[in-house]
Amino acid sequence: MTRTSTLDPRSADASVDVTRVAVSTVIFTLRRLPGADAPRVALPLVRRTRDPHEGQWALPGGWLDVAEGLDAAASRTLAETTGLSPSYLEQLYAFGAVDRSPTRVVSIVYWALIRPDEASDDSVENVQWFDAASLPALAFDHNDIVEYALWRLRNKVGYSRIAHGLLADEFTLAELREVYESILDRRLDPANFRRQVENSGTLIPTDRFRTGSHRPARLYRYNQDVELADRGPLGVRQ
Amino acid sequence: MTRTSTLDPRSADASVDVTRVAVSTVIFTLRRLPGADAPRVALPLVRRTRDPHEGQWALPGGWLDVAEGLDAAASRTLAETTGLSPSYLEQLYAFGAVDRSPTRVVSIVYWALIRPDEASDDSVENVQWFDAASLPALAFDHNDIVEYALWRLRNKVGYSRIAHGLLADEFTLAELREVYESILDRRLDPANFRRQVENSGTLIPTDRFRTGSHRPARLYRYNQDVELADRGPLGVRQ
DNA sequence: CCAAAAGTGTTATGGCTACACCCATGC
């Protein structure tokens, strides 16, 4: 492959009048704040160290490499900027307004879920976790993007089983219910929730129990035969 | 704005090692075939006149201009290649597999609906309407893309009111039901369909009736106050 | 024993489905 340096789409030369393709990801997890009872939706942001919006917080991402697919680019840029590899990753939307950046950038945005234990806090430089409900002013149009991702998350939790992407392998029904309650921001009836999820066939009961408080709760595993979400005819393409 | 000709992303020079951004659209309409009872889902394809897959049928589209948003590019390329302007247009997915084209192309794909009366057949050169259920082998990964768009169409018709995008301003309940039946490929109970759609509050009854066969059927209009589909916090952005 | 969460049972409600039935028009 020949590559002329001046044509490298990853160069930050603003005088070059081309459209560049970036890939960003909105990663959600649940965080239990010290004083709070219910966990909250949180996401990691990266402090920008370069000119457009330098110093402001932005979604993790990077330029699309000429020799990699979109999904691969999302995974790679995510790992490079935050060190995270999500349990669930799905394309969200392509943002391409002319004025969303000083230079012309089309961003293919992904959204992802990560288990709380995988969200290694206080590790990588320039990365910080924020409460999704109270974000600062982000770089570019990233506030809008997060808002849209949150909408998709709340929507999708209603008709698919993505909530499992926020839990460890084994979990109690109360923990699963807590995930739904945090995302939907309303209480669910424990009795009805149990029956719904039991009848869905997505859970496998184990012989183990979570002890420590009151009556022990049975631990469940996720039934891998049932997909997290119906993505239609799109498989692991890209 | 300065533009170096060799950097023009719209040039078809395959030796230039950059990622170019294209915009394509899957446009659906309903066509009543001569001998058939029920209308069928149909879409227009464009015969390729250039090298990659020359002579094969492909989705209408074109290169993204540096100074236009994604939605605008979809509308423009659609009008340029087919002369159509849809009643409903929504982003579908960004396709960016490395091997989907000889040169690296990321395609932002839209899907659209058009009313049968607007689908001016036999007009534009190199454009032909195909039955969505029996397509030939298309250029690039366009067969997969159409399959995904059909999946989205069938999904979305279940929880939104996009079916109106395939009808004229005034229509009978039987005509609206026929749209649903064609997309979902199954019969719906006329009585239950009537009640469902009446209770949804999306229809405004008029004083006019469709005559010509048997008992006249009341004509309805679409209630503009209710959106065709909930797109979440994304408005008319781009 | 008591508090609290785990887990079960029961009833009401509302939407959907199936289908019987009446209405109005063309022929």
Place this chain on the structure above:
DNA sequence: GCATGGGTGTAGCCATAACACTTTTGG
């Protein structure tokens, strides 16, 4: 009149919601 689609009524079914109730642990 009669065939046909327009339009209404109704009973069964099933998922959900609300909530009373029992069970099992920690303290």
